[in-house]
Amino acid sequence: MVLRHFLRSAAAVTLLVVLYYLVPLDHPPGAWAALALAAGLSLFLALVVHQVRAIARSPYPRLRALEALVTAVPLLLLLFAAAYVLIEHGHHGSFSEALSRTDALYFTVTVFATVGFGDIVPLSKSARVVTTVQMLFDVVALGLLAKSILGAAEAGVRRRSGQDTGEPGPTGDGAAES
Template identity: 35%
Template sequence: MVVAYFLLPLDHLGPRRPVLSWVLFALALTVVAVLLLRQIRHVFTNRPDSRPGAVLSLLIVLTVHIFSATYYALAKHEGEFVGLSTRVDALYFTIVTLATVGYGDITPSGQAARIVTVLQITYSFVFLTAAATALAQRLRDMVVRRTERDRRG
């Protein structure tokens, strides 16, 4: 995923094709949200044939890359960001925002950049927190089952 992020032709998005950029962003977030919710449901319904640990982890990483790509494309618009000019900057800003650290070296100064940043915070709070909770629940269930099996055998 990281390699794809650095190789995708993101320079063709942003100011050159704003409608396509926003549609791709919305579509990607919607698809990931649906897949996250599906995996979360599998955890809470104890579906034995699912592999939510791997899938949820990959979807979380994909979410980070979607926001990073969006920030990188937005930074091509004059006045949207201060301090963000490379893909590494965008990835860094996404992770700093996700971790709620906020060093202040990169700041969203335009309205679109601020909206996407608020959306990332909200999306992370709702979907990624639910995914982390589901992963923790799955791990707890596995430990309980293993402990019960060890007691019997």
């Protein structure tokens, strides 16, 4: 069961990364790019809501919660990396150096991790706005993601152990569940 969840997570992350490198992002950004980022973030939130529901119903809620975290965080990072690629392609000089897709992903991870090495810096207003949005979204999303996913996992464990209904569940006290 653990292997199945691991393989599904690895496949999802691999697919997201492959799509990031294959999707054409060489169009100049405009209103559609902002809408695409907003749609992507909405999709991310919808995915989280779906995952929370699935975790609570899952026979292995903790494994499902781990799977949700492993897939949600890369999706969030890749959405912002794609936005940075679009900004750089549309307005060269938006960052302190030209960004390839790998550079944009690297910058996104340094912002996400709050490391901020300073080797890549947003220079244009649009790059700074998107970076600020990412910083705020990362903090809020991580807090909500952790709270909702962990809460759903605990609700799933309680459901499985019969604590919600007062009847014994399939695993007894839930202590053996991963």
